[in-house]
Amino acid sequence: MAAPFDLCVGLGQHCESTYQIRRITGQETAQFFDWLEIDLVFVRQALDTDFRGLLKPGRMALTTDGQGAIDLDAGIEFYHEFHAQPGAELTLADVEEQLPAVREKLEFLAGRWRELVALPARVLYVRQDANGVETAADLERLQTTLRERYPGHDFAILWLRRTAPEGLDKLPPGVACRELPLLEGRWQGDDQAWDEMFAALPVDELWP
Template identity: 85%
Template sequence: MFDLCVGLGQHCESTYQIRRITGQESAHFFDWLEIDLVFVQQALDTDFQVLLDPGRMALMTDGEGAIDLGAGIEFYHEFHAKPDAKLTLEDVEEQLPAVREKLAFLARRWRELVASPQRVLYVRQDANGVETAADLERLQTTLRERYPGHDFAILWLRRTTPDDLDKLPPGIACREIPLLEGRWQGDDAAWDELFATLPFDELWP
């Protein structure tokens, strides 16, 4: 078993489902963030220092959120438009200090977690099916090298089985989680089945 389940992006679906299934309420750094794996790596490599610098923010093309162009993080929940108006870049810049403070707090929580004796199951949801076994192995190596003694495993979730599944090292397991059209939270039944049948022999061999 594990003590804590922590999402590593890429989609809000995983945050919602982890909280629903485990009952965990504490927020973690990558919760609710749309973030490609390369930028998860960047956040770890820089110890979360390259974040929310003024002048690097832009609006998402749908106008529903903002993106940190340097950190590669899409924010759909942290920045808010004025009543009866659309989100503007001015809104984003005004709210930057508060959001930066929140992320700094979550970065401190991350550092405390990886220094603790807790066994952590990380969940990386590759909703677009673009990541490879080598990408996940690099993530595993980064976590091991940056946080010696940290007890963790990685669950890699995709919509389809990757071609290089046989190249995954021990400590990483890959499973499929289907897309449920029209519901960003995902398929509750599929997630329940996933957590009821976690492959602990692959995660902690």
């Protein structure tokens, strides 16, 4: 059966979604929010500002586990872009030294995002709320931001959680919520659960 969308694009929060979208769709083209740990409010901020002001010198810090870097203004945690010296722990000096190259990469991906939203294509956005902290109102605000920023863009939002949230009856048309379990010991997630979920996408909720 043909997919009800032309492109499927992740909106971050957990690397699991990036891995699974690529596995299921075969789409290997990188998008801006791939592999990023980012709260939903900062996704909206990135869209509202058209990705301006990212990775400014002096506005970076190490993540609490010391394994990545965080942009203090953009609220984005990077776990794949900054690298420690061989045999050493990541330092803020490493991060500052590598900022220009990472900024260049993100600017390229921001340009790709602008091309994406201008396409005459139906896009399914996937937001994985792995921490279970988002609400129906948060997803409605995301939908509003996308509609206001990109008039005429044909999209829907699939909101993924570990457990069902309250207020599902308050989700607007064009946003659907589904549950995907945590698979202990495998950050990539449960392949079978993802396959079953994509095979039974609620098309009437996503594109009413």
